[in-house]
Amino acid sequence: MAVLMSELQPDDPPRTPTVSLRRSSSLLAAPTALRHPAHSAARTAFAECYERIMPRLVVFVMRHGADSHQAAEAAQAAFALAWERWESIEHPHAWLRKVAFRQLLKLREQREHPAEELPDPPGGLCPAQAVELGAQEALILRVLRSLPMRQRQAFAWTFDGFSPQETAVHLGMTPEAVRQNLARARRSLKQAWETMKEQDT
Structure with missing residues (x-):
């Protein structure tokens, strides 16, 4: 649990997921119809x-x-x-x-x-x-889907390195509301992590 909870601390630098990324030609090629x-x-x-x-x-x-x-x-x-x-x-x-x-x-x-017919993806x-996604990240995403949106937002912004004050400005909330929603999200994540460990034993 120590590893998971250390990742949830707002003062920790954000971690970049392991991704193999190829540039999207449809985006970086800059279609001439768009300003650039x-x-x-x-x-x-x-x-x-x-x-x-x-x-x-x-x-x-x-x-x-x-x-x-x-x-x-x-x-x-x-x-x-x-x-x-x-x-x-x-x-x-x-x-x-x-x-x-x-x-x-x-x-x-x-x-x-x-619509009647959806366009193909680019x-x-x-x-x-x-x-x-590692086991912890997959668990976090699964638990977050079950939480109210405000808790998801508070967690997502904090996890990416934004302070409660910065998050509050971007979300139109008070810093205290951000902290409260973040605390609730962390409690849910901690309970889910403990449950998963018990099931694995």
Whole structure:
């Protein structure tokens, strides 16, 4: 349990999941119909950000209850929007997480009211297909799916290195509400971990 709970401490640096990631040509090739960063340095910064953040962004969305395909789709959509306005985004780490979550909600709404024919997903390797989840991470995702959304959000932002004060600003909550929801999520995770250990013995 010590290993699991040490991962839940807000002061710990965020851990990057093991991911084999191939650039999505549909995103980084920048379709001509979209605006794109005017300077080569900005385009390089975007590509580096994509390679570094994309795997963690997919898992961040999964911690809100999404399956791997929904998470990858929401994360890709967030980066596509970021590409169009990259030079105006001041805090990309927080911006991408907020937009990816909104894209997840939009995807869920579309699933509830499906079109007659859904378009095929874009080409390239889905980043989530290569995410290798350990037993602890799989347990965390399973437990989080059963929790209220506010608890999922508090945990996901904290796990990615945001303080309660920063999380409160991005979620429109008070820092105390963030701490309370985080504490409840941790209690649920601890109980689930203890139950799993008892079943394994």
